[in-house]
Amino acid sequence: MSRIGVVGAGYVGLVTGVCLATMGHEVTIRDIDPRKIAALADGSVPIHEPGLEELIAEHRERLTFTLSLERLLERSGIIFVAVDTPPTYSGDADLSRVMGFVDELAATGVDPRHLLAMKSTVPVGTGERVRSELAARGLGVGYCSNPEFLKEGVAIADFLRPDRVVIGEFDPADGDRLAAVYEPLGAPVVRTSVPTAEMIKYASNAFLATKISFINEIANVCEEVGADVATVAQGMGLDQRIGTSFLRPGIGFGGSCFPKDVSALKQLAGNSGYHFQLLTAVIEVNELQKRRVVGKLKKHLGELDGKRVALLGLAFKPGTDDMREASSLVLAARLIAEGAIVTAHDPVAMDAARERLRGVELAGSAGEALEGADAAVLVTEWPEYLALDWAAAGATMARPVVIDGRNALDGAAMRAAGFDYEAIGRT
Ligand code: NAD
Numbered sequence: 001m002s003r004i005g006v007v008g009a010g011y012v013g014l015v016t017g018v019c020l021a022t023m024g025h026e027v028t029i030r031d032i033d034p035r036k037i038a039a040l041a042d043g044s045v046p047i048h049e050p051g052l053e054e055l056i057a058e059h060r061e062r063l064t065f066t067l068s069l070e071r072l073l074e075r076s077g078i079i080f081v082a083v084d085t086p087p088t089y090s091g092d093a094d095l096s097r098v099m100g101f102v103d104e105l106a107a108t109g110v111d112p113r114h115l116l117a118m119k120s121t122v123p124v125g126t127g128e129r130v131r132s133e134l135a136a137r138g139l140g141v142g143y144c145s146n147p148e149f150l151k152e153g154v155a156i157a158d159f160l161r162p163d164r165v166v167i168g169e170f171d172p173a174d175g176d177r178l179a180a181v182y183e184p185l186g187a188p189v190v191r192t193s194v195p196t197a198e199m200i201k202y203a204s205n206a207f208l209a210t211k212i213s214f215i216n217e218i219a220n221v222c223e224e225v226g227a228d229v230a231t232v233a234q235g236m237g238l239d240q241r242i243g244t245s246f247l248r249p250g251i252g253f254g255g256s257c258f259p260k261d262v263s264a265l266k267q268l269a270g271n272s273g274y275h276f277q278l279l280t281a282v283i284e285v286n287e288l289q290k291r292r293v294v295g296k297l298k299k300h301l302g303e304l305d306g307k308r309v310a311l312l313g314l315a316f317k318p319g320t321d322d323m324r325e326a327s328s329l330v331l332a333a334r335l336i337a338e339g340a341i342v343t344a345h346d347p348v349a350m351d352a353a354r355e356r357l358r359g360v361e362l363a364g365s366a367g368e369a370l371e372g373a374d375a376a377v378l379v380t381e382w383p384e385y386l387a388l389d390w391a392a393a394g395a396t397m398a399r400p401v402v403i404d405g406r407n408a409l410d411g412a413a414m415r416a417a418g419f420d421y422e423a424i425g426r427t
Helices: 011-022 034-041 052-058 069-075 096-108 126-136 155-160 172-185 194-225 229-237 258-271 277-301 327-337 350-356 366-370 390-396 411-416
Strands: 003-007 026-030 063-066 078-081 115-118 142-145 165-169 189-192 308-312 341-345 375-378 401-404 420-422
Touching: 003 011, 003 069, 011 026, 011 052, 011 063, 011 078, 011 155, 026 069, 034 063, 052 155, 063 069, 069 096, 078 172, 096 126, 115 126, 115 172, 126 142, 126 194, 142 172, 142 194, 165 172, 165 194, 172 189, 189 194, 194 229, 194 258, 194 277, 258 277, 277 327, 277 375, 277 401, 277 420, 308 327, 308 366, 327 341, 341 366, 366 390, 401 411, 411 420
Parallel strands: 003 026, 003 078, 026 063, 078 115, 115 142, 165 189, 308 341, 308 375, 375 401, 401 420
Antiparallel strands: 142 165
16 A cells, blocks of 8 residues: 545545545645644544545544645655646636646655646646646656546545546556556546546536536427427437436536536637637536526516525535535526525535625525525425425415426426426426
8 A cells, every 4th residue: 555645635635535545545635724624633524525524534544634745745655636726717727726736846846756646627738837847847756647537425436436547647657656546446547648638537527518508408498399308308318329417407507617627628729729619609508597597487476676586505516515606606696686585595505605605695494495485496406405395385485486496306296285386498
């Protein structure tokens, strides 16, 4: 077993580090956020990811959390880099955290036994840039691109049972060293050049986002022509060339990956002189999809000025407290702009909501959010909302209007319970 370092204790870094500890490695995780490191050293987990807290407790003796880069370097051979790469105003990936880390490395000094494995999603060309920056400062260090494909909410299972591992290498010996870490997982490994590995990540996310925008447009047409998108998706998905996954319409994709990665790929193409038309449409469809809910609400309530609208679910999907680019943010802002009074609830994202949502009343429970509401929108399909006693909750609402933004509730049961129920692309 080896000594491994992880840079960044976020959704990817923490899961990576903790899963590697479960595989028997001695793992040192470094972050620059003192609150995160203090919380982790105290045994609490700064993010919501099912199963993570238990695994940290179980493998505590193989995990070290630190603010110190020197300590990380001293204790590690392979170093997984999982710092954030948020979007810039131009839609490109912001590489300031990645390059900031490179500057820190240059100041601290790495040596040839270190191997950087880049897990952050970075545009094609970043590996080459990092390598030449380090070389220019006389630092000989290995580098591999090792994009991560885990999904928040099921991140541990995704890390330990990946569909594939992608390793982009400048030097096959570095690729061998990294591949050995993943070997016990038994997953297919794609070994390739660094630029190709970087592109695999963007192309994968862009394709999944395209599938979502595609089915959302099919749903919108279904509404016009009286077809049922759920059955359309089922009928399409049974074709093995298409597959059933990512054919669930809703009120748009959000989260910390799809929106920024689609945009970054579009910009990457544009900066290289190619106009990626399809992705322009994928992004536009997604933006419009979030706003269509406002039209649905108006159909039932008329003008929204002074109307109370309850949003159930704020995280970008169930199983996480992550609200980055969540559809709830756009929807809340649109509703407030229409003069609506917005109340909202989420089982785990209330702290994130307090930071990000302005002008929204945050309720202590779903029932509280629904009380007196003229309409409810199911924004995130948390199991507890699906299991809600809707008939009882409906009795406390001013009007029994429910827009199911995730096609997750039982429409027939909702109508039988007296709701004006509307979903996406369903008659
Ligand atoms: P995150 O914001 O949750 O975590 C990043 C962490 O890096 C933060 O805690 C930050 O303080 C820390 N950091 C920044 N600079 C640092 C430095 N110099 N040294 C140590 N720590 C530093 O981000 P995330 O969601 O974990 O995403 C990380 C990367 O992985 C991104 O590029 C993202 O696109 C990619 N990715 C994310 C997911 C996902 O589901 N979240 C999935 C696959 C890939």
